[in-house]
Amino acid sequence: MIAETQGLEKHYGAHPALAGVDLAVPEGTVYGLVGPNGAGKTTLLAILAGLRRPTSGEVRLAPPRGRIALLPDTPQFEPWLTGREVVALARRLVAPGLPAARVDRVLADAELTGAADRRVGGYSRGMLQRLGLAATVVGEPELLLLDEPASALDPAGRREVLDLIASLRGKATVVLSSHILADVQEVCDTVGILREGRLLFQGGLHDLLVGRAVPAYLVRLRSPVGRVADRLRAEEWVAGVDVLDDQRLRVSVHSLAAAEGLLPGALAACEARVISLYPQAADLEDVFLELTS
Numbered sequence: 682m683i684a685e686t687q688g689l690e691k692h693y694g695a696h697p698a699l700a701g702v703d704l705a706v707p708e709g710t711v712y713g714l715v716g717p718n719g720a721g722k723t724t725l726l727a728i729l730a731g732l733r734r735p736t737s738g739e740v741r742l743a744p745p746r747g748r749i750a751l752l753p754d755t756p757q758f759e760p761w762l763t764g765r766e767v768v769a770l771a772r773r774l775v776a777p778g779l780p781a782a783r784v785d786r787v788l789a790d791a792e793l794t795g796a797a798d799r800r801v802g803g804y805s806r807g808m809l810q811r812l813g814l815a816a817t818v819v820g821e822p823e824l825l826l827l828d829e830p831a832s833a834l835d836p837a838g839r840r841e842v843l844d845l846i847a848s849l850r851g852k853a854t855v856v857l858s859s860h861i862l863a864d865v866q867e868v869c870d871t872v873g874i875l876r877e878g879r880l881l882f883q884g885g886l887h888d889l890l891v892g893r894a895v896p897a898y899l900v901r902l903r904s905p906v907g908r909v910a911d912r913l914r915a916e917e918w919v920a921g922v923d924v925l926d927d928q929r930l931r932v933s934v935h936s937l938a939a940a941e942g943l944l945p946g947a948l949a950a951c952e953a954r955v956i957s958l959y960p961q962a963a964d965l966e967d968v969f970l971e972l973t974s
């Protein structure tokens with residue numbers, strides 16, 4: 682593990698923001714810390730970064746402090762500096778030994794080459810977030826802590842930041858916090874679900890999704906769906922059928938593997954004219970609701 686905590690607690694006055702967190706971040710993963718507002722995500726990241734002291738519990742970090750970088754949720758830069766100056770300053774502070782050419786390299790990775798000599802006071806939110814990432818990775822940290830890196834951005838800005846984070850896989854370990862579950866599902870391989878200062882689940886995204894939310898098939902038909910829905914409901918391997926509109930059915934099943942063999946035959950038996958048939962993977966949002974409700 683590159684980062685671990687044991688029995689971590691943080692109280693603000695009498696309020697327990699973290700109530701016994703055993704975090705385990707495997708090296709090389711993109712770890713998504715998810716939870717609703719106030720769950721304790723920022724507090725946990727700030728403790729890992731050494732910016733806040735825990736009330737009790739242990740923190741074990743494999744890299745030295747200098748190889749750990751935190752990007753806060755709304756990075757602030759002096760507005761009169763240019764993007765290049767911001768990143769150059771970060772390099773001089775955290776990794777003076779690295780070649781200066783690295784500044785241009787990370788600016789290019791963040792797609793800021795064209796804007797590098799403009800003052801950051803005129804940057805959009807998405808550009809500021811990408812600049813923050815560039816300034817965070819310029820020192821080649823081993824562990825990157827990103828607090829809500831994409832949450833405040835529009836879809837295009839989020840896309841760019843998520844792509845940038847995905848490109849870090851294999852180069853560094855990333856822990857990012859988010860309350861946007863689709864982002865976490867897309868970019869993370871390990872997930873920790875935090876609620877009211879407690880980890881409700883921690884492990885591989887795949888392990889979380891498999892066997893939790895009910896698996897289902899989305900079936901699109903050219904023929905009327907009502908009769909087919911009634912026939913399928915009678916099958917014991919079918920958990921339920923929702924009629925979504927006059928062409929589409931959502932067929933929930935007990936096991937995708939069993940349904941793979943049985944559903945085509947059942948549709949053929951009703952002489953249904955099938956346009957498409959898709960398995961619907963469980964969604965982090967469903968599982969999150971199931972775990973936190």
Ligand SMILES: Nc1ncnc2c1ncn2[C@@H]1O[C@H](COP(=O)(O)OP(=O)(O)OP(=O)(O)O)[C@@H](O)[C@H]1O
Pocket residue numbers: 693696697698716717718719720721722723724725860
């Ligand atoms: N400096 C502080 N003083 C007092 N209470 C605090 C402080 N910082 C956080 N809290 C409280 O601790 C709890 C956890 O806050 P934290 O910011 O860590 O959660 P979060 O999951 O990051 O939430 P958000 O998504 O809203 O940023 C919240 O109830 C918050 O009000």
